[in-house]
Amino acid sequence: MTDQDYTLTSPLLNPHVEARPLMAVTIVWHPQQARIGEQYVAAEAGSDIELSRYAPLFWRPDGDGLPLDHVGISRHPLRLARDAVDNVVLTLPASRMLVELNGQPIEQAVRLDAKQIAQGQVLTLGRAIVLCVHWMNRLPAAHAMPGMVGVGSAAIAVREQIALVAPTDMPVLLLGETGTGKEIAARAIHALSRRRNTRLVTVNMAALNESLAMANLFGAAKGAYTGAQAERQGWFGEADGATIFLDEIGNAPASVQPMLLRVLEGGDYRPLGAARDRQATARLIAATDQQLDGTDFNQALLRRLEGFVIALPALRARREDIGVLIVHVLESQVWRGALPVDFVTALACYDWPGNIRQLVHIVKRAALQLQADPNADLRRLIPAPSLVGTAASPRAPSPPSVPVRKKPSDLNDQDVLNAMMRHAWTIQAAAQALGISRPSLYKLLERHAEIRPAHAIPVDELNVALAACEGDLTRCAAMLKTPVEPLRRQVCQLRQQDGVG
Incomplete structure (x- = not known):
């Protein structure tokens, strides 16, 4: 049992809803970056979902619905069939489109249980679009709240709680693992409060010097301690009429905890060495990644801090939000290109022990590396030791392991041909x-006896293949034995010249 299981908080925190959740599919990555974060939510708890190029329509709360609409996606549907106990059977489409589940190619139907869906299952279709299949217990809602990015139920619930408590002066306790965005939530509460035009005074309680903690927090009279040559206001004084955020409250020195309790109970405190009390007018927000109940932490203080509790979910519990979080990070970077689909799939499947903070660091490093080298191997940015279970596991999903590097000279033509066929002709x-590296594979392809460069394929032959494959470039690439990415560029170029249908 955790603190939030039995503390006073919003009923929205852990809604004990008897109704079954809705099955949802969120776009984690799309060649059109503006599509990332769009969702399709099944109309009823028992509804199945069929995914194809033209259906269903994916929506934003404030926009129009659009299909996936990408040539790499099959016209034939991939079916997600849900049974009465919330198991979901994923049935592949009647096409050659490559389908990956949690980073692993699948070639037959897969059964997923309700717990696996709750952890988010990552689908990569045609090496082009990344989706997350998950539950929703509330309808999608716009996320116009400073810094609080997310499209899933967990993110929406946190924003609802912030909007509910922000206009009040209630103390708020933010719970969550390190890196889940507790300070961002505190800033959002302050920004939506009546005190928004005042300061947010932020204090890291773990960094307090125990001997000076009282003076730092509550101020001190002149001469109250050695070196106190002038009166000291203290952080509570600085936050008069404003908001004070006490981060890492679980590490508050034991000596200051009774005074914090006094502030919350009576609204007053006495600076160190002062002759009279001062009235505290600061609104208090605290945060911790620790379970404080039953510990040495002052339990009466804990109960006072729990005026309103908001639990911030771990990133692995909101996998559907990874795409919009990536876009949010990239908006602040100089580099403006698109991340490789395989790297985004790996990001969506990773377990994120460091949560959003860790994701932000890795995406920023990826942007820097791609700026310097467009062919950089980004998968090495993801720490291998924290990769988790496979698609068949009830635990959270994971990407495939990174293979051992080989020398191109160790590979023959059949090795290369087999790899291209197994991976839908994606380089x-x-x-x-x-x-091997992508540039090394390009060199092997150039001298391969059977694999043809896309620009060397006659236009008439290309038109015949496109018609036979109904425009599906993945199938067309397999028919012509040519890599799908150069083929896509060639088809686009010829279409601009009206040379291909």
Whole structure:
């Protein structure tokens, strides 16, 4: 049992709703970056979902619905069938589109239980679009709240709680693992409060010097201690009429905890060495990543801090939000390109022990590396030791392991051909499977006896193949034995010249 299981908080925190959740699919990555974060939510708890190029329509709360609409996605549907006990059977489409579940190619139907869906299941279709299948217990809602980015139920619930408590002066306790965004939530509460035009005074309680903690927090009279040559206001004084955020409250020195309790109970405190009390007018927000109940922490203080509790979910519990979080980070970077799909899939499947903070650091490093080298191997940015279970596991999903690097000279033509066929003629995926770099695979392809460069394929032959494959470039690439990425560029170029249908 955790603190939030039995503390006073919003009924929205852990709604004990008897109704079954709705099955939802969120776009984690799309070649059109503006589509990331769009969702399709099944109309009823028992509804199945069929995913194809043209259906269903994915929506934003404030926009129009659009299909996935990408040539790499099959016209034939991939079906997600839900049974009475919330197991979901994923049935592949009647096409050659590559389907990956949690970073692993699948070739037959897969059964997922309700717990696996709750942890988010990552689908990568045609090496082009990344989706997350998950539950929703509330309808999608816009996230116009400073810093609080997310489209899933967990993110929406946190924003609802912030909007509810922000206009009040109630003390708020933010709970959550390190890196889940507790300070961002505190800033959002302050920004939506009546005190928004005042300061937010932030204090890291873990960094307080125990001997000076009382003076730092509550101020001190002149001469109250050695070196106190003038009166000291203290952080509570600085936050008069404003908001004070006590981060890492679980590390508050034991000596200051009774005074914090006094502030919350009576609204007054006495600076160190002062002759009279002062009235505290600061609104208090605290945060911790610790379970404080039953510990040495002052339990009466804990009960006072729990005026309103908001639990921030771990990133692994809101996998559907990873795409919009990536976009949010990239908006602040100089580099403006698109991340490789295989890297985004790996990000969506990772377990994130450091939560959002860790994701932000890795995405920023990826942007820097791509700015310097467009062919950089970004998968090495993701720490391997924290990768988690496979698609068949009830635990959270994971990407495939990174293969051992090989020398291109160790590979023959059949090795290369087999890798391209197994990975839907996608160069990046085949290179990873072979354990070589993408530039090395390009060189092997150039001198391969059977694999043809897209620009060398006659236009008439290309038109015949496109018609036979109904415009599906993945199937077309397999028919023509050519990599799908150059083929896509060639088709686009010829269409601009009206040379291909």
